Amino acid sequence: MKRTALFLIAALAVSPAFAAGPSTDVAEAQSGAFTVDHSHAKIIFSVSHFGFSTYYGLFNDFDAKLNFDAKDPAKSKLDVTVKMDSVNTTNPKLDEHLKSPDFFDAAKFPTATFKATKIEVTGKTTGTITGDLTLHGVTKPVTLDATFNGAGENAFKVYVLGFNATGTIKRSDFGITTYSPALGEDVTLTISAEFNPAK
Template structure:
């Protein structure tokens, strides 16, 4: 067996990531539609608050479920439903997680889930849009608008599934959902950063 020269091997390894990335496109005109389910292993909602004016504190809701009916030719006609396991929040601090799950904050014993159901989608540019929907959190339902961006669509080179991925951001006031402990020392505004991949149903 011939040995592969070190320089050639290094070149092949360097080229491999580009080959993988070439499977996805962020050109909205080339993305395919269909019925999709959320890939739980590649989806997360990250939240942040101003902590007593000293820092920005981060946590996450890593346990999500959802469906997307994506109309590639008319994105505004797409449908999106997502359920968040609020009780599964993670800050890497077990005591803080316990406190956030308590009646002082999210009261997940009574309200373990949150849901978001899109009611309107406005296309604002190439691969960009505003997704307005009803967010139910802590037993309160209010409209929330997400600034969404198409991250990419294409065939996953590992699973061979067709995937579309999106990023989104929004800011909500937690007091409007009945979660007002320590406001304003811990900010009323909560910033949400969302990233999610959806696999097309076979």
């Protein structure tokens, strides 16, 4: 606890801008090419487990590229690639089952991709991102509700854009039907990501 407190005090002392927090004014953000900060990003999925509980998992290996237009966010571009064999539920046997032909069939379909086709601004820090999701060899349009968390330098003088997003897909739309409909059809996606300027 003492080490954590000392680290936070030192970080805030080094970076007054960080202490003030990120700016949520989109117009003040930097435009340009960004890549996801893998150490500060999560793609989490959840599904009803036969109606008894909600089961959660995530993907450990993914990449995302953002071309951000601060003056006109609707013109921004986003491309995401997820490696399906990186699925992680903290249960190794379940992970292997999800990678099998019963579910993701990761050997045959090693990646899932999302390519934004339309971005709509709905508020000062909110918007929707519609794109083509290719999963299990099937491509379908998916819309995510997105929130701009802010932009600015972090404690280490690295420029950051931060976003959250949520959405729901129906797994049978992508040909994943094992144990359907007893095992939940609707899969909720919860995404949070920091982006840094591309090098």
